[in-house]
Amino acid sequence: MGSSRSSLRRVPDGQQLLQETGFSAAVLLRLHQRFQFLDKDSRGHLRSEDLEAELSENPMGDRIVGAFFQPGQETVDFPSFVRVLAHFRPTEKNRTRGGEQPEPANSRNRKLKFAFQLYDRDRDGKISRTELLQVLREMLGLQVTEEQLQSIAERAIQEADLDRDHAICFDEFRKSLEKVNIDHKMSVRFLE
């Protein structure tokens, strides 16, 4: 196993990504292999169909796929692929970093921000009632009636909405989840 720096050269922006995302070289290599596997025509970038093909029926599937692509873009290259996945790295505890360093991708704040953007599709910085309803509909779909969905959405907004604008902004979102252990709930163990 170990780190094979030589093969890292094959990875585009390898060194920079190592530093930026905090993945180990082995994980990065593996993700690169995965990228190449998904990129069936060896084009060097992925389209949404490649990603969607991997997902089994998942209510949040298309949102996740959408999160990989920058607005307006149709392809994602390897650095962007890795940067998105870096959000899901487990947080390290007690890491002291210099004040000037940018916040790591897998910090609690960034994770929450990522999740927030999944809900907030129109990117206006707020989760409106309709957006929340959409999420609920996707998750619960056939199991509950429309009125029930409305009740749940209404209640959720009421609980979280502090400034009475009937939408949830990022701070309210973060506050409503302050007791949840985001480090666990939004982390995936990548291969070491």
Next chain:
Amino acid sequence: MLLFGLLLLLLPAGADLSGSAAPLRGPVHASPSAPPRLLLPQPAAERGAPGVASTRSAESGDGQEEPAAAEHPHHGGGYRVVQWEWSYVQTPYVIAIWLLVASVAKILFHLSQRFTTVVPESCMLILLGLVLGGVVLLASKRQLYQLDPALFFLFLLPTIVGDAGYFMPARLFFDNLGAILTYAVVGTLWNAFCTGFCLYAAKLLGADLMDFLLFGALISAVDPVAVLAVFEEVHVNEMLFIIVFGESLLNDAVTVVLYKVYISFVEVGPQNVQTADYFKGVGDVGGTLVGLVFAVILGFITRFTKKVRIIEPLFVFLLVYLAYLTAELFSLMTFCGIGANKYVEANISQKSRTTVKYTMKTLASIAETIIFIFLGISAVDKSKWAWDTGLVSCTLVFILLFRAMGVVGQTWVLNRFRLVPLDKIDQVVMSYGGLRGAVAFALVVLLDAEQVRAKDYFVATTIVVVFFTVMFQGLTIKPLVKWLKVPRSTNRKPTINEEIHERAFDHILTAVEDIAGLQGYHHWRDKWEQFDKNYLSKMLLRKSVYRKSELWEAYQKINIRDAISVIDQVGGPDRVQTGSGSETGRSSADKRLQNQLQFSHQAELYSVLVLVPDSRPPESTQNQNWSQQATGLNIISGETEEACRPSGRSRKPSRTRTRSGFNLDRALFMEQKPSRTRTRSGFNLDRALFMEQKPSRKQINGGGRDFCNLSKICLPRRGSILFCSILFYSILFYFLSLCSFLFVLFLNFFYFVLFYCFSSSLFYSVVLSVLYFL
């Protein structure tokens, strides 16, 4: 009150002694023509007595005169109106008295608040047992009662294990299953072998290696009763609790198997040990499988119990108990009741649920109390044990030492695979929380004194160890936890946002794992959920229940809970709108929520408490959206639930959504008094029912409301491989032990030890390197 209690406590001794004295009068009063019957021993009655195992011989014989004498008044002398039928009622009477004593003891303890916060209940019960034992000893010069192993294993332990298993939050348990299994299997084996070997090496007592290995096996098991009793009061965070408690439940299998293997070895002699016995080592997994099979059966049966609601709880108890007994049949130890909760709770009625919960907790509480009292009593019987200072002190030192070493070693390995590493504080709590208890004692008493000549020494040592762990460690663990600032369990109420987002995160992580090509924890969990939804739930759940959604249930729960708290604050449905209660301890978020809820959710809240659908909602809500009210009524129809059930997520049977169905179900829930429900008093009655949901037994504090909203701990990404490797490792370990034992036959013990060390270290290194390089 205190005096009365003390008198009551002395009752059993008195009852028994007087009871034995009474029959002697019988024949005198009865017809003198009847010849005094000779004392016939009645072994059946004794062994059948599930309450108390008494070692009386002469006294019980006395009792036999009474039935003979009792018949005589009819034909002999005069007819007696009131007779002393002691022996007829003796057994159940004494049992009932003991249960009463145990319960009154609990009441007495809780009289002093300060005392109970410092001293755990188990300590006090043991002390009480010591006192009672002393009293009985003084009174009759001989120990009359002691903890009978058959009684313990057949009646007392299943109640506790069944209660724990049934209310075990499955999600949290399976999340941490890797850690739990590791500690249970590997940790116990490590403890057992090391303790046994080191005790032998210390050259104490001159007993055999086998004897010491046997002793090491039975003293090394962490005891579920003791852990439960102590940790309940300490309130550590759920993950820590579930790991220690799960370990204590699962390691019994390992202990019992080791014990039986060594017993047969000692008894039967090396030549006759069957190789099949060694394979029982996989009993841990097998036992739980038995439990799961019965859980499926139970779920299936409760699917059809709609017409026979009144005996639903009986099914639950019977099948959980049968699961336990079946496992005992195969000499396995099962985690009975696990997995059943989800399906059974969905199928049975609300009242049955309540019945099951309270009965199980009551029984478990009583069983625990009895166990501790009898531990105390049995300790006082000097004839049963022999003291050896060296053995006792060495054992104490070794068990603490090896537990700590084992925990540290295993945690180091586990942390390489876990998402949530267990830090040093967790490890300290885990090693300190390895309490020994009644299981060890029961096993040591079961030893045959002929085969194991050092039995008396072992009994004494076990008693000391158990006392030490329960009392000393139990007393000090609370301050230790405080001092180390262990993260405590948070008693937080679930909010709908958390529920929504946690579910969303589940899906998100599954998607991420799929994209990144990782077959991780979420992947398998998702697969399991699909399987469950498509096959298992279809088979085990009632059709009407099957289609409910968990998020909706959670939402209902939250609504109802808030309804209750709003009403609680403002004291009545007519004053809902003026509610601005300032209960102490309410967070500002709650107050804000109250205010918000007042105005927009009144209709819905009120409809929860509106007891019949045709009563008029208050005028203040006339400006509300009527469709919302209608929705509220429809939605809440029949959904009756205690606020924040302590047993985690559960489904409720869905009632018909029509108004008539609503009425009927509310009536059912509200104690069949639909007329009363219209009045305020009726409302209060129902609210009392709601609020009464805190079970009397101290909730498994992990099993308490903390599990309402489980924090998900992700298993390692390599969950399945870890599993396989651990399973493989344990199987191979048993093979190695098998070879070692065979070696013993032919070679010296020295070679045996060498071989064992060599092979285990070789295997450790091979396994670890394989895992590392994978």
